Amino acid sequence: MGAESPAPRLALRGIRKAYPAVVANDGIDLAVLPGEIHAVLGENGAGKSTLMKIIYGVARPDAGEIRWEGRRIEVPSPQAARALGIGMVFQHFSLFETLTVAENVALALPGERDLAALARRIEEVSARYGLPLDPRRLVHSLSVGERQRVEIVRCLLLEPRLLIMDEPTSVLTPQAVRRLFETLRQLAAEGCSILYISHKLDEIQALCHAATVLRAGRVTGTCDPRRETASSMARMMIGKDLPVCEHAEARTSGEARLVLDGLCLPAQDPFGTELQDIRLRVHAGEIVGVAGVSGNGQQELLRALSGEVTLGRAEAVKLAGVAAGRLHPGRRRRMGLGFVPEERLGRGAVPTMTLSENTLLTAHRAAGMVRGGLVQRARLRAFALEAIGRFAVMCGGPEAEARSLSGGNLQKFIVGRELLQAPRMLVVSQPTWGLDVGASAFIRQALIDLRNAGAAILVISEELDELFEICDRIAVMAKGRLSPAARTRDTSVEEIGVWMSGLWPGAAPDAGEAARAPAP
Amino acid sequence: MTELLVPIVVATLAAGTPLVFAALGELVAEKSGVLNLGVEGMMLVGAIAAFAATVASGSAWVGVLAGMLAGAAMSFVFAVLALTLQANQVAAGLALSLFGLGLSAFAGKPLESVALQAPQAVPVPLLSEIPLLGPMLFSHQPLVYLSWLMAVLVSLFLYRSRAGLVLRAVGESPASATAIGYPAIAIRYLATLFGGAMAGIAGAFLSIVYTPMWVEGMTAGRGWIALALVVFATWRPARVLAGAYLFGGVTMLQFFAQGAGVAVASQLLSSLPYLATIVVLVLISRNPHTIRLNAPVSLGKPYHPDA
Numbered sequence: 001m002g003a004e005s006p007a008p009r010l011a012l013r014g015i016r017k018a019y020p021a022v023v024a025n026d027g028i029d030l031a032v033l034p035g036e037i038h039a040v041l042g043e044n045g046a047g048k049s050t051l052m053k054i055i056y057g058v059a060r061p062d063a064g065e066i067r068w069e070g071r072r073i074e075v076p077s078p079q080a081a082r083a084l085g086i087g088m089v090f091q092h093f094s095l096f097e098t099l100t101v102a103e104n105v106a107l108a109l110p111g112e113r114d115l116a117a118l119a120r121r122i123e124e125v126s127a128r129y130g131l132p133l134d135p136r137r138l139v140h141s142l143s144v145g146e147r148q149r150v151e152i153v154r155c156l157l158l159e160p161r162l163l164i165m166d167e168p169t170s171v172l173t174p175q176a177v178r179r180l181f182e183t184l185r186q187l188a189a190e191g192c193s194i195l196y197i198s199h200k201l202d203e204i205q206a207l208c209h210a211a212t213v214l215r216a217g218r219v220t221g222t223c224d225p226r227r228e229t230a231s232s233m234a235r236m237m238i239g240k241d242l243p244v245c246e247h248a249e250a251r252t253s254g255e256a257r258l259v260l261d262g263l264c265l266p267a268q269d270p271f272g273t274e275l276q277d278i279r280l281r282v283h284a285g286e287i288v289g290v291a292g293v294s295g296n297g298q299q300e301l302l303r304a305l306s307g308e309v310t311l312g313r314a315e316a317v318k319l320a321g322v323a324a325g326r327l328h329p330g331r332r333r334r335m336g337l338g339f340v341p342e343e344r345l346g347r348g349a350v351p352t353m354t355l356s357e358n359t360l361l362t363a364h365r366a367a368g369m370v371r372g373g374l375v376q377r378a379r380l381r382a383f384a385l386e387a388i389g390r391f392a393v394m395c396g397g398p399e400a401e402a403r404s405l406s407g408g409n410l411q412k413f414i415v416g417r418e419l420l421q422a423p424r425m426l427v428v429s430q431p432t433w434g435l436d437v438g439a440s441a442f443i444r445q446a447l448i449d450l451r452n453a454g455a456a457i458l459v460i461s462e463e464l465d466e467l468f469e470i471c472d473r474i475a476v477m478a479k480g481r482l483s484p485a486a487r488t489r490d491t492s493v494e495e496i497g498v499w500m501s502g503l504w505p506g507a508a509p510d511a512g513e514a515a516r517a518p519a520p
Numbered sequence: 521m522t523e524l525l526v527p528i529v530v531a532t533l534a535a536g537t538p539l540v541f542a543a544l545g546e547l548v549a550e551k552s553g554v555l556n557l558g559v560e561g562m563m564l565v566g567a568i569a570a571f572a573a574t575v576a577s578g579s580a581w582v583g584v585l586a587g588m589l590a591g592a593a594m595s596f597v598f599a600v601l602a603l604t605l606q607a608n609q610v611a612a613g614l615a616l617s618l619f620g621l622g623l624s625a626f627a628g629k630p631l632e633s634v635a636l637q638a639p640q641a642v643p644v645p646l647l648s649e650i651p652l653l654g655p656m657l658f659s660h661q662p663l664v665y666l667s668w669l670m671a672v673l674v675s676l677f678l679y680r681s682r683a684g685l686v687l688r689a690v691g692e693s694p695a696s697a698t699a700i701g702y703p704a705i706a707i708r709y710l711a712t713l714f715g716g717a718m719a720g721i722a723g724a725f726l727s728i729v730y731t732p733m734w735v736e737g738m739t740a741g742r743g744w745i746a747l748a749l750v751v752f753a754t755w756r757p758a759r760v761l762a763g764a765y766l767f768g769g770v771t772m773l774q775f776f777a778q779g780a781g782v783a784v785a786s787q788l789l790s791s792l793p794y795l796a797t798i799v800v801l802v803l804i805s806r807n808p809h810t811i812r813l814n815a816p817v818s819l820g821k822p823y824h825p826d827a
Contacts, residue, residue: 082701098814107702113682
């Protein structure tokens, strides 16, 4: 990409933004050409989101200049950005669940009063770009992929000349990712520039024409991703080589520790999913993964496993051979079940309590923490110190409040707390969600080590790469049903992707529709 | 029978009217995500302001205007605390109720022995001459008609207008609304002020129309019932109307029962309207689906635009 060729649609120079605790952007230069798909690559906390907020007018830069088609501009607000022709698809969707698709779109289009006419325009645009949508549906009944389509269509109706996509594929099935890429390529071919924020190297190589790499708020390089290797870009992104997990050969001879036998659970709330006839065996010494787009029953499955919801039939959940379906979480933990929920603050840990107090939440049965009804503070402290030391948790010590830790460090601490109790069975949900590469690799390795020590582990995750890296077998959850578990080395990302839409061999016929959070 | 029916219906509608005003106002505020528990206090301050203004000016309409402004002023205090200073909405609302109770009692001391002439009912031309229905529905105080008009307007505003759509969006997710570019806090301010003004009118109706005098604490918990109405009506204006008249109807029935000498303690009978309203509304609002669809998701949650 020559610098003199057409004038860049968007050019940033020397952008700086400091927050009280951290300099999020420091001297960022970035140029996006018309019709170019430009990747902004970086780890969590590298400053990608702040930079996009500045471009979209949500945050103001402390220094630096923004040029739009050669003209120097200020972007005081999102409306101003939209008026210029900048659209943004957020990572955490900015949709309203209790409103319809058309109402959601109308909110972003000032002066749009006729909802019926708008619905027709939505249908036109969605047909033109291969983004099927029904404007009359309520958003809460849509799958994550469909919600993203709403966001994209909403942007497209403004006829943007620059579209910002913030981590758009983190919630999509592989097939949906491919379809999204086709849409983006079509848009780019029509002259729209696209800023594509991601930390997924393979996607950037497949899609983008240029890339700007950020690390700790600074640009560490620009490149043509089609000419780079994944490892050369990773070095720019994290400053060292990608860590790799060691994965020993699976031992499937162990006893079936965690058995789900025809687990059924009616939907607990109107937007929830009904679990239907879930069958799964997790043996000692293996990791079984549950893939699937969230909202297909994973939350419900977790609650049924942990004991937060008890079941009518005790035999539906067997822990180490004992029927446990009617037991409460405490009883299940005593049988050797460990549990790491996806929400770290609020469910995995109490935000305002110290780390040593947080150990008490699940480890109070461990040796000597409570004697004669009184908490033994010294024991708590020792346990917390051990978790901090063994799992390399960066924190202010055992008396630091849980909420003061970064997401990755808190997750390490919570995983450490569970692992130090030497669970015989462990259920983990989204173990590395929102973590950087280093912390993710550490946690994956810890899970593999626990497996090698003979525990039965169930991992629920949306990250297919992660499941393929650590699991011995993978099953897929779609519309409240669970597929059979396939051996990881006998299956492929493609096959699991097909299963994610409910189409696995022997699936019930009505499960065949595209996987979405089922309407209540 | 019909001779009795007409006064019962007329009295029922009058007894329900303060609830219609207060609950519609609170409904709009709650739809924007603001839980203002100060309705009782705002009604009381509205009542005394309206009463004093009517006594001073001789005009009931000046009184209603004063009540409305006083209610809005009270809600402005709440809005500054809860929206600008990010105080806890529940605590700020409770404080507002207690403050309103005390303030109105203090301000109303000199007016306790003053009596007012209740304004005349205004029959609607032509319509009021319909046999039976005319005297029942179209021979009321102007404020009763206004309450119906407000119910229709609130419905149209919330579900048919763009501004209402924005308000509901703010109530569901102020963060998303801000991201699209709507001033969430300003919208919540307006909704809160509307709620206060409506509570003020409700108070004015009590002190210059329903029982044209000032008694300390004369709202007698109607502000709290209005709050309950909004929740149990699952935030829908038509159900608010139904609940308010149910309350009014039971109020009238227990008066008739007391008059007929039913051998139950009058205090127990007086509690009937509150009990009946809540029981019936709980029963009809059991469907969790309608609640999830209609409840403002971010109700009562403070919102920091910068966070």
